[in-house]
Amino acid sequence: MSRTLCLMALTALIGCPKPTVPTEPAAPLEVVEPEMTLPEIPFEQYTLDNGLTVILAPDHSTPIVYTNVWYHVGSRDEEPGLTGFAHLFEHLMFQGSANAPGEYFTPLQEVGATINGTTSFDRTNYYEEVPAQHLPLALFMESDRMGHLLEVLDQDKLDNQREVVRNERRQRYENPPYGEAYKKLYEMAFPEGHPYAHMPIGSHADLEAANLDTVKDFFRKWYVPNNASLVIAGDFDTETAKALVDQYFGPIPRGEAPVRRTAEPFTIAENMEVRQYDDVPERKVWLAYSTPGFYQDGDAELDLLSSVLSGGKDSRLYTALVKEQQVAKDIAAYQSSLGLGSLFVIQGTAAGDHTTDELVAAVDAVLADVMGENPPTVDELDGARANFEAGFYSGLQTISGKGDTINRYFMYSGDPGYMGADLTRYFEADAADVLASGQQFLMAPRVALHIMPTADNVDEEGGAQ
Amino acid sequence: MMRAASILALVALTSTAMAQDSTIPFPEPLPTPDFELPEATSHTLSNGLEVRIVENHEVPLWGARLVIRGGTGLDPMDKAGLASVAVDMMDDGAGDLSSSDISRRVKRLGSSLSTSAGLDSSTVSAGGILRNMDETLGIMAKVVTQPTFPEDEWSILQSRRVANANAKLEDPDTVGREAFYKQLYAGTYQGSVTTAETYGAISLDDMKAFHAAQFRPDNALLLVGGDIDPATALPILEKHFGSWTVDGEATVIAAPEPAMVEESVMYFIDKPGAAQSVIRLGGFIGTRMDDDYYDLHIGNAAFGGAFTARVNMNLREDKGYTYGARCRAWYPEGPGVWFCSTSVRTDATGASLDEIKMEITDVLGDRPIDTDEVAYNVSSEVNGFPGQYETVSTVLSEHADIWIHGLPSDWQGRYLPGVQAVTVDSANAALAARLVPEHIVWTVVGDREAVYSDLEAFGLPIIELDRQGNPIQGN
Incomplete structure (x- = not known):
């Protein structure tokens, strides 16, 4: 029996473990083997004229809808001197857009949404889970910050969120013991200048140096519909969702295709x-x-x-x-x-x-x-x-x-x-x-x-x- | 159809709007779909063990939890950590299976098995791929009913717990949280903090006694959910758990009755060189059965519970002092606890304390929660309600909570009416009744050199604590 073989192998390696219960051997394990049925998620994928990839995955089990936009930009795409920029930018995406000025959370939380965004080495994503009837609001909000963020972005918002992000850095990486271990590990494992040689949180110095012009350039370069993918999952009617996507995301102009940093x-x-x-x-x-x-x-x-x-x-x-x-x-x-x-x-x-x-x-x-x-x-x-x-x-x-x-x-x-x-x-x-x-x-x-x-x-x- | 027509109208408007750079209006919602709470069926095994089953056939998974009343709240003060290690040890040897056997078998089945102790309850959980449910439940039943508490495993675990108890003293979040509860509960049970000494005082006999007293079919609830139905699951549950019997009767656990703090005090713990100050403040409130439970819930959501609440909007989005600040209510056995917590930039410690105090003073005085805030937060809660019941796991958790704390069986059904009945007056009355400034305990963990003068200026009496939450001599 393979379990016994394994035990013997281990015994040879590390000495005999002290038996904890000196009774007769336990009954053999009865394992039902898999039949190789692979899980799948039904979906429909298409692309808008402006290059936005749209993926619809209906699931009517609970009356909620989840929208998730991935922008194909992460900390790996940051130029030297701009570490932490992709993440700082993520915060600015929650500071309001031309047609929904004010806090991004405000209208969505009012309808019971769960909202957030995350930045990693490879991508930045934004999501909201809303009651099914509020799919139009979720798409309106996401599209407005994709299409109309810069009209209302100002120095005060940048200054405030720069402070928030620096506090996030202190709270998550500086105050806890070993908080900066991964920063050091990635610096050691990748050569200087490699896209993964710095962490998404960035440095205080680079965050302090971020200015409004750089922020706007970053948005124009990376936050174009042809560099994003929108997933809608949950309890929705496909035709309704397509019409809403056309309505809200269709008018956003295609941008120049950004070239990602690679290695x-x-x-x-x-x-x-x-x-x-x-x-x-x-x-x-x-x-x-x-x-x-x-x-x-x-x-x-x-x-x-x-x-x-x-x-x-x-x-x-x-x-x-x-x-x-x-x-x-x-x-x-x-x-x-x-x-x-x-x-x-x-x-x-x-x-x-x-x-x-x-x-x-x-x-x-x-x-x-x-x-x-x-x-x-x-x-x-x-x-x-x-x-x-x-x-x-x-x-x-x-x-x-x-x-x-x-x-x-x-x-x-x-x-x-x-x-x-x-x-x-x-x-x-x-x-x-x-x-x-x-x-x-x-x-x-x-x-x-x-x-x-x-x-x-x-x-x-x-x-x- | 109205909705289709309005979409077309919006499309037409949008195209011109883009060109003219005028506004795109906020959309109207679609029709609200029906929602029914997922139901659990109740059953009893032949030994009297109560069972709840929740079906969900989306994926071929199952999960089970055996919950018992009794957790770390039962720990003797000098043996803090007892329930936690006793429960931790249960999968380190059971019946004829060693720790490695259990781990290897569970893994081989594509399953998981874990144990945990909370304040008022303890849990053994298992789950995984449906095809191996029967065999995994057999292992789980051994862990629940026949743990062996092997000495060599305890030796390893004890060393680890002692090391953890020492290591946590370097983590400001943990130090602040434990000091807060220790001072708030002032010597009653929840205030007991695990240390190297308390772990050192625990014996295997203590653990066996805890297991024998608490893990009994008449003090347990078995919750099972997933791609199953009662007809097929019950015989399997009966096979593994139906013959579990013990002598005597289960002990009824008395709810603690800690005293209110008489005078508000600032407790301070030094963490030289800290990048931030960790702030926590709060006090006792009522229970979930009090008349003002939903009123306080909405009042607090507006004050500090939500991202968009006053406290976070002020400290984070306006001042930039913190990554986040939240207040919430927590309801263990006995009185509930209301608290706020945040970590703030060291040089903004005094300013943050002042802003929090001002928010409390204002909400109780000149700037009570207004109509819009109540409507906003009621809307948020009501709309978000169906999403809370998406997974079997959360449904099972709620049933466990109802059982552990003896809440009425229609507890889930009371939520929407309760929240919708909240008014401006009732929300403010609940805040006024529960958030009494004189009864609030404040704790700050930070760099003494940088923040102590701020604390003095704050005006409360200051008591300095060591990292285990004990007053330092000479204060």
Whole structure:
């Protein structure tokens, strides 16, 4: 039985775990295997004359409608000296437009909407979930800021939201311990000037330097209908929705097609290590490896491998580091996928008096073992696959989940209906594929960021950053 | 059709409007679709265990929660964290399964299994792909009824909890939140804060006793939802949970009766070099069964609950002091708690405190909530109501809440009429009755050197606390 084999393999690796319940072996597990029915989201896609991509996904289960506009611009498109600009701009999109002056939230919240926007490396999105009868309002509001933002944008709004964003930076990244770890990690993992070498939140200096002219140029360049995709999901009549989309978005003029910043596939060439000493309570370490971007070969395999390594209390890293050797308090591994190339991150906290160096050594031993004598088993991978399968369905439980999924697939793969193909990647990756991806991408140079309490900073030469 | 005609008219208007740069009007809504609350069916297993089932056939998933009355609110002061670790340990060994067995099996089934302790209740949850529901429920039932509390797992968990208890002292948000509740509840149960010492004092026997006392079929509710129906699900639930029996009777948990704060005080916790000051203030209010519950709900939505409420519009959108400021009411067993929280730029600490105080003074005095604000927030709540019931998970949560707190069974149905009955007078009367400035506790976590003079200028007596919320000697 494969479960027993797996146990034996683990035993060889890390010594025999102390049996916790000395009784007869538990009954064998009865697993019902999948029949390979792939989830799909029915949708209709078309393009307006001005280039706006429209994707309609009706779902009448609840009387709500979700509209989601993705602008294909993110922090990766920011020029040097303008870090944080895409996100600052996102805030300005909530400050009113010519035909709906005043706070963007005001008329939508009055009808019970859930509203927000988010900015990431690869895109900026805006959404509102409204009661079904208020679809016209949602489309009116979204179209008005796409078509008529600049008429009413002024210095006061910029100054106010600049302060709000700088407070967001303080609240989310500066005040919490380790809040700027990812900023440092991405700076280390990508070369200076690479689109992913800076975080979407940007720097105070660049935010302070943002002026109204630059803001307007940014809008004119990126916020054109031919650089956006609109998803409408939920309880609506298709013909009504199409008429409303024509009415509100149709008149917005097409702009010049913006050229996104891109980068050749990048691979960390040699190991790099940074040790920081800070006002933090514990010793933590982040390891990052260069890995393939969204939906590229190896991306799904590394997702599956991350589950084998750190998904649950039977996973390889948890068993070795947390349970057996007790060098780590916690350990996590994940493929952090982005469009131009991803990072595979292993993040852990040292337990007790152990050092991050001991933790890293233990990680390396597990990786060597998994890539060598004890590769991922069929059983482990079946479990990982089943969990990803459940995750796919889980994302379809809400109308907003469907809407986000469709727009994400459209932007990254060009096909809003990519979900079946996406899940197929997980079903079709076998143990050999997963092992090959692990060997190729994790047995490679990496960056290591150690962040430790200030009190640790003794008798170390040149370590402090 | 009226609607089609108006759309055409708008299109014609829009084309000329664009050219002339005049206005595009706000649209009229479409017809409002019907909405019915998703229903749960009630059942009882042969051992008396109560069951609620909610069907939803959109995706081939299922989910179950076994909820019991009793959570961290039952922790002895010197063993704060007991319920939390007891429940955490339940999936670290159950029946003939070890921690690794449980984890491996659950994962292999494409399922999830988790445990959590809240203040008044504790929960074991499972769910996943429908085809493996039966086998997963079998594991869940073992976790609920036969946890083994293995010593080696406790040793690992205890170390982790001790480390977490120390680590949280560096996180200003956590320090501020815990200090607020510790001072507000002043020695009664919710004020108990976990520390390395309290985790050190907990034994496996304590956990076993907690489990034995609280996890009983007569103190539990089993909620199941998803792509299922009662006819097929009930025999499976009966198979796994129907033979669960225990002796004796369940203990009735008494609601706490903490005292009101007599005099408003500013508690301060130093965090040298902090980029922001973390502000939290509030006090006790009534319960959800009080006559003014919906009035306070709408009054607070206008005052501080919504993004568009006075407090956030002032501190964020007008002054730029913060990323966000909100006030809300929270209803555990016993009295509810109303509080506001925000993180503000360090050099705007004094100004932010002044603005918050001014908003309170104004709403209780010269600038009460007006007709438009009430209408606006009632509209927001009423329109947003159907969207609250989109997922099985939220429907199950509401049924759990009703059961845990003994709310009337038609609680969900009372919401719309309750909110729609709120008037300007009733909203302001609720705010006046509940937001008594003398009873408000204030806490600030920030950089002493930068903000202390602001706090002194604010005028309240200042008591400095350490990061565990204890008064520092000499204050």
